[in-house]
Amino acid sequence: TKNPLHISSVLKINNAYEYVKRCAPKVSCDPNAKYRSINGSCNNLLIPTMGAAETPFLRLLDAEFGDGYYKLRKQTNGSALPSARLINDKIFMGRELYHVDENNILLLPFAQLLAHDISGLPGTSFDKHGKLIICPTDKIVRETVSLCQTAVEYPPDDPVYGKYNLTIMNIFRSSTSRNYNCPLFPTTFMNVKTQFIDASDVYGSNENVTKRLRLMEGGRLRSSVSENGQMFCPFIGSKEGVQFTSEKHPHSIYYDTGDPDNGNQNLGITAMQTLFLRFHNYITYKLLALNPNWSDETLYQEARRIVIAIIQRIAYEDFLPIVIGDDFQEAYGINNENIYSPTVSPATSQELSSAAFRVLHSIIPYQFKFMNEDYKTEFSINVTDYLENPKLIPMNNNFDKLIKGFLETPGRPVQPSYNFYISNFMRNTTSDNQFPGLDLMSVDITRGRDVGLPTFNQVRHLCGLPLADDFEDLLDSIHLKDIKKLKGLYHSVNDIDLLVGLLLEKPSEGAMVGPTTRCIIADSFYRFKAGDRFFYDVQRQPGSFTPDQLKVIKKITLGHVLCAITNVDHVQTSMFKAIDHNLFPASKLNCDDDFRIDFNKWSESTNDSDVNCPFFKK
């Protein structure tokens, strides 16, 4: 690419190609296939496994390991890096912003849906008997247990964990290509998700999951029905090998989704899974009414193709400009249409997955509100009290109330602090009362070390900022008081963890995030588009939409989706802006007037038709 902003134009490393050469399965492709495959293979006809599930993350810069291969990075003077928890205690905790954002909470679950669409780093916290691993507290012994190299030491004067008789937070190393019988040098990490934005968390990234989710009738996905007759993802009893129930929630239910690891992680992501499951089935009813002869397979694939297109459109036109800024996105060339090129890798960068996208963990709110028909808050819950526990969702019209809460409640701005609960009490794998929970920020900083991320200074330089020779050179993007704190923790400016620097950068003009974060996000999102032969606006491919269909797709917002399949009756035009329905009643539009989706362009006959769907009001 000739765009000077494009960091991929200076890419030298591509471990994904190494994997393809040595280990990727050989795949033969049908160049005329109209629909994308489930695991993402055959999107690229030159290298058929490019961007497929179970291929490596792409490294933008060389891996940084202590031994050049796998051990955790050390500081430049040879000493160990500061404890991730100490970094949170000293720099980030207790400085949350007490003002709200102009965007609403809905931005959060949609962002997370995208995050899990393009990224899934496997790992385990269970031994071969299915028991939670407890890492040895003795440092020397611990170093012999390779999974435990990432355990985080608690500072003795820790404001929260200091009260418990605990020494380490159990965080485990991720699986590597070696777990896939593919040893690569240096250690390479695999992405279990299709790396394209293709709703893989709704449909699955492998055939086994996809088969399980399909009803094999009318193109629909399997679903379950709640007591009040609403449609939800299929209920399953519990997750294999994991006891998520706690004394607070002894009998939770779980949903089966295309993202079995994360579909129940918090109420927001479960709501998104529910939304797109319903929307898929809604579309199949509409298409069947127009084309009574279509097979289950055609209905499934056509509805899937529309769902993916709509998620892509929302991602690029409604979501991304808020995060990285309109002008930057335009200058980066992300807005250009029909830019597919088979030489662009769509692989998620390790820098995005393990750092830059996680900057948005700072917008996780304390609470979700449930709002009634009059847009009054009926009740609120702590996000951290309902991790891996979606049982509220199907009860008493709660799903509609939660969505209304997302639309009406202002979110948290990106900031150099995670909320206090998620920084201390993220409890999702144990019901042990002696264990207060995990610190998401410690997990995130540690994950960066686990996967061998380059340092902040290196990445900032890759993004066009000057290489800092000493801490003070960071003044162009980081406040002096934070630079002083960094100096107290790290030996050199070349030791700073990527996520730590990203969180401290001041937001760029017009963006939620700072200059290095937006550069890493822009790089991957450019490539998710330019490297996807099935991207919704790509023309002259067997799977391209007709110009008339494309016109319809381009108009569909999350508002259309909500109006079609929930009891929300008014929505805003900018779906991620927080608008108080009671203060600005005129700024919301009525679902009945403005949000009908016209599927007639998918009819193979000339008869127009509009039917009511079972389950859905329109």
Ligand code: HEM
């Ligand atoms: C309530 C909301 C959320 C919670 C509780 C949450 C929690 C988590 C947890 C526990 C992990 C695994 C960390 C690890 O072991 O490395 C994770 C991973 C991740 N999160 Fe979040 N998250 C939330 C929202 C978001 C949002 C809004 C984004 C932004 C786009 C995001 C981006 C990511 C990414 C990219 C990963 C890595 C995924 C992978 O490759 O496996 N998360 N999150």
Ligand SMILES: [Ca+2]
């Ligand atoms: Ca995907």
